[in-house]
Structures are given as C-alpha cells and as structure tokens.
Amino acid sequence: MRSLRGPWRPLLAAGLTTALALGLTACDGDTPAGGPRPAAGGKETGDHGGAGAEDLAGRLEEYGIDADRWKEGAWKDWSRDDWLREAGDFVNPVIKGLWKPGRMRDAEDPGRTVTTKDTAAGRGGSDPAPRAVPAEREKTPYHDHAAPVGKVFFDAPTGPMVCSATVVKDPRNPGRSNLVWTAGHCVHAGKEGGWYRNIAFVPSYNDLGKDAAGLAAAAPHESAPYGIWWADWAATSNEWIGQGAGSGGGGAPYDYAVLHVRPESGARSLEETVGNALEVDFRAPGTERLGTLGAWGYPAGPPYDGLLMHRCADRPGRLSPAPGQPSMYRIGCTMTGGSSGGGWFRRDGGKTLLVSNTSIGPADNTWLAGPQLGRQAERLLDMMSRQYGGS
Incomplete structure (x- = not known):
C-alpha cells in the first residue's frame, strides 16, 4: 500500500451551466x-x-x-x-442554524451516485482494474494536515446528504479565494432531477477526528473549526446536467462542479480563514506522466460513518465508461460514498495540485474513478472567478 508520507505530507503545505443562489437569511x-x-x-x-x-x-x-x-x-x-x-436558477438561501452538529452527523452518503456497474470497467480503452488500496485515516488535527479538504452538506429529496470537497485558488483573487471544487453529482442530480438545496461547505470537518459519541459532546468549533460556508453560486457541466445518472452515466467524465461560498458569519474569505487553497491542474496529463495520485475525502458508506477524513494513494490507470467518451483516471481505493467530490492531488515542482475529484466506483468499493480536468473544466473555474470571485 502506498501512503501519503514524504512529499505528500502535509497537504496544507502543498459548455457551462451556472446557478444563482439568492442568499436570504431564513428563520x-x-x-x-x-x-x-x-x-x-x-x-x-x-x-x-x-x-x-x-x-x-x-x-x-x-x-x-x-x-x-x-x-x-x-x-x-x-x-x-x-x-x-x-426558478431555473439554483436557489440556496442561507439558513442560519440549519446545519447543526447533529444534523451534520446524521447526513448520509449519496451511495447511488458513487457506484456504477462493474461491466463499465471492461469496455475498450480501460486499463486492468487496480488492486484495492485500503484507505488510511488522516492525522488530526485536520487543519494541520489537510486544511483545504472538507465536507459538503446538502438536502436531496430523500433527506440530508454529504460529499467531500476542496478549497481551490481563485486566479483573479489571489489569497482571497471563496471557490470550492467538488463533483457535479454533489450539487445537481443530473438528468434524473435538478439542483440540490441547502448546500454548505465545512472545511476540516470534525477537526480532531472524534467518534460519534465524542462528536455529540464536542463544541461547535470542533465539528466546524472554520465555520459553515454557504454556496451562493454554483456551476457544473452541461454534460453532467444532461447525461448524469445514478451510475455516473454519460456525464461521468464531466462530473465536476465549482461552488462560490460565503460564510454563515464573518467577512474574511475562505482562503484567508482556512490558510490555504490548492491550484487546479487543467493540463489533463496522461496516466503515464502522473506518478502517484492521492485522493482525500470523508467516506460515509459502510464500513465508514462519514465522520473521519481518509486518504488513498495509488498510480492511476484509465477507465473508459462509454465508447466515444473521454477516459477517466482510476485508482485503487476502498473509500465509499461520501468521498464523492473529494480532490485528487499530485505533487509537481514542490506544489500540491488538484487534478481530479472522486466521481464513480464499483459496488465492491475497490477503486475510484475521477474526470480528467481539461479546457472545459478550466473554463468553468475561470467563469466562476470572473463573474463571482470578487463578491
């Protein structure tokens, strides 16, 4: 098993559809x-x-x-x-007090959106399935080791759900980013539905890695050390909205999203508050040039409970989910639903870069696949920076 020791440690050192979230304060x-x-x-x-x-x-x-x-x-x-x-736009009013610690603990993984039929791995253009790499628990406190990583909470028709996400740099607002990278299926249901509601980001969730009993008795700053950040704008790809499905579908290679967030209280930017943000690498390098990738997230499907941050490291291969579609990166990893949207990182010239995010995986939870981030993904981030980054 490859760990994230050495140059990986710590992470801290290291066509578009947009949505308007009208940030009313609700009672x-x-x-x-x-x-x-x-x-x-x-x-x-x-x-x-x-x-x-x-x-x-x-x-x-x-x-x-x-x-x-x-x-x-x-x-x-x-x-x-x-x-x-x-409203065709994404309406996400700030509801102070909605995401209380207990409601965060009870949020479930969107398991159907992180699993896909195993037959998808056998199509042309895919490399052999990787061996399973057991996920390792991240060291605590998380803010010292992986501060840009956090959890996304949202309400789906079936109830409160969770994903993972990463604070990323805003090219037009250096040092003051309010942008968060996650998966498209963590903000929009794809062709099966619409935008999710009450989307909020909590960086370094459960900072001290407490279990359920300990977290129930923890102070609010232990579950949300940097506060709660509400998405007031969101963007994902037209391909995810038009083709995305519970098993990934035709939208899987485009399963990424960017959130612009605001604090539930306070005025500092997310990057200033957390202390760091990661640059996104849009060069979509081939698997032979990537070396080892590390994936971070909060797996919530069994045997995990969504409370603890985990990580995997592996050399990526290719997965072609459907003929004629771009291939995806694939690594061995036992993380489950809830890790969706979590960033995949590489080291390059002393920097830690985000190169993908968790999108789909098999029913037996032996590997994860994420989209290659090319020019279309870059345009998405650029648009969010240009139109909303300074707000």
Whole structure:
C-alpha cells in the first residue's frame, strides 16, 4: 500500500451551466429536514413580496442583475414554493442554524451516485482494474494536515446528504479565494432531477477526528473549526446536467462542479480563514506522466460513518465508461460514498495540485474513478472567478 508520507505530507503545505443562489437569511424553526424554508419575516408558503422580496432585490442588484427585468419581474410575486418550483436558477438561501452538529452527523452518503456497474470497467480503452488500496485515516488535527479538504452538506429529496470537497485558488483573487471544487453529482442530480438545496461547505470537518459519541459532546468549533460556508453560486457541466445518472452515466467524465461560498458569519474569505487553497491542474496529463495520485475525502458508506477524513494513494490507470467518451483516471481505493467530490492531488515542482475529484466506483468499493480536468473544466473555474470571485 502506498501512503501519503514524504512529499505528500502535509497537504496544507502543498459548455457551462451556472446557478444563482439568492442568499436570504431564513428563520430558524421546526420545518422538516429538506422542506421549504421561509424567507426572513415570511411564511412557509404564500409569502408574496415583503421583506423577502426586498432582500432578493438587493442580492440581485449586488450581482449586477436588473431586479425589475430578471424573470420579467414575476419573481416579486413568487411564494417560497414558487421559487423552488419555477426558478431555473439554483436557489440556496442561507439558513442560519440549519446545519447543526447533529444534523451534520446524521447526513448520509449519496451511495447511488458513487457506484456504477462493474461491466463499465471492461469496455475498450480501460486499463486492468487496480488492486484495492485500503484507505488510511488522516492525522488530526485536520487543519494541520489537510486544511483545504472538507465536507459538503446538502438536502436531496430523500433527506440530508454529504460529499467531500476542496478549497481551490481563485486566479483573479489571489489569497482571497471563496471557490470550492467538488463533483457535479454533489450539487445537481443530473438528468434524473435538478439542483440540490441547502448546500454548505465545512472545511476540516470534525477537526480532531472524534467518534460519534465524542462528536455529540464536542463544541461547535470542533465539528466546524472554520465555520459553515454557504454556496451562493454554483456551476457544473452541461454534460453532467444532461447525461448524469445514478451510475455516473454519460456525464461521468464531466462530473465536476465549482461552488462560490460565503460564510454563515464573518467577512474574511475562505482562503484567508482556512490558510490555504490548492491550484487546479487543467493540463489533463496522461496516466503515464502522473506518478502517484492521492485522493482525500470523508467516506460515509459502510464500513465508514462519514465522520473521519481518509486518504488513498495509488498510480492511476484509465477507465473508459462509454465508447466515444473521454477516459477517466482510476485508482485503487476502498473509500465509499461520501468521498464523492473529494480532490485528487499530485505533487509537481514542490506544489500540491488538484487534478481530479472522486466521481464513480464499483459496488465492491475497490477503486475510484475521477474526470480528467481539461479546457472545459478550466473554463468553468475561470467563469466562476470572473463573474463571482470578487463578491
């Protein structure tokens, strides 16, 4: 088994579809998990205009959008249910207190989105399946060893779910990035559905690596040492939205996404708060030139419980999920669902670079595959930096 010792340690040293998340502050309450939440001062349904509409207008103007023209002004009369049903954009209002420590612990892995039929590995263009590489627990505290890595929490129709993600550099805002890299299936259901709700990022989640009992008694800063960061903008590929499926589908080679986040409280950028962000390598080098790749994440499917950060290291091979599609990187790794979206890293000239993210794996959890990040992925990050990075 190859570990991430030596030059890998520590990680800390080392066509696009966009979505608008209108960051209203919603009231705490007893709304069931995953259900609609009221805008500030509003009702569960039927809240037309009022404080909510004023807040929306302010946020639209903040992003340079003419509030009177957006959606032809019809949004002013939308209820909260109308927003969730009618808005083609990603609506992700900040709901302070929603992601409490207990709700984070209870969030499940989106297992169906990280598994695929084993027959996909036998198609032309794929290298032999790698041997399984047992995942190792990351050392604690996580903020000293892998601070840019964290968990993504979101609500799907079946309830609260989790993925993994990485803080990445913003090319137009050096040292002040608010961008997070993850998988497309962690923000959008693909051809089977739409945008997920209540998406938030927690870097270095469960910083001290406590078990369930210990985390239940832990202080809030131990479960979220850098706070909770809400996605106010999101982007993924058109291929994932149009072709992505529970088994990866035709969207798997394009299964990546970028979030622009804001803190639930505070004003500093994510990169300043965490202390680091990783550069993304968009050269899509061939497997023969990559050397060893390391994958980080929070596996939540059995035998893992999603509370602890793990890592794998292996030399990658190629996986061709379907004829005529780009090949994906594949490494041996026993991480399960919940590690989806977690970054894959390489060392190059003394720097740690993100080169892929966890997308799919087999039902027996012996390997993981991730997309090659080329020019299309680079355009996605560039667009997020250009349009929203400075906000």
